[in-house]
Amino acid sequence: GNSVTQMEGPVTLSEEAFLTINCTYTATGYPSLFWYVQYPGEGLQLLLKATKADDKGSNKGFEATYRKETTSFHLEKGSVQVSDSAVYFCALSEGGGYNKLIFGAGTRLAVHP
């Protein structure tokens, strides 16, 4: 069945460091891909998305490119801030006309000053 695999955390970085969180997927058909973020004490928020191969989603300095050839959707940011500390979830939506999401396990990011 469809699945999402994320790099295990926690990821600990200093402020202004470069961030990469790896995400690969297994899916039939052509899923849409998403990154959701959960800040401490808050709910899930959509960070960015890409709906077809080679699309690049971007928001708040974060980027991810839908790579069909490597079945990947890695999240990157050039310079992280303390306020980026959160849990990041990669997800895909299955086909079939409805967008039920399948999530990865989540990667906790801690950014220190």
Add this chain to the structure above:
Amino acid sequence: EAGVTQFPSHSVIEKGQTVTLRCDPISGHDNLYWYRRVMGKEIKFLLHFVKESKQDESGMPNNRFLAERTGGTYSTLKVQPAELEDSGVYFCASSQGRDRRNTIYFGEGSWLTVV
């Protein structure tokens, strides 16, 4: 525009008791989903309503869980009787239409602790 709202935000109950979680989706969204994250694991799908009908309930863990969406508006998720392993955060989400590219919007979650 109001987002997805969930109630209660936090609940602590004893094993064997009943808890009912409520979700109000974004107005006009036919699709309503329940997900949960247990013990820091991945977020897992529970079920999906299209209006008042259950489209997919393949993720419901057992018959202690009952979800309803009367009138196709708000939804409730009842856990009866609650067990320790039900502790976690229950997310409700909603989206428009059938297009898989449509964004799914999540609520802030209902944090359930069973003691």
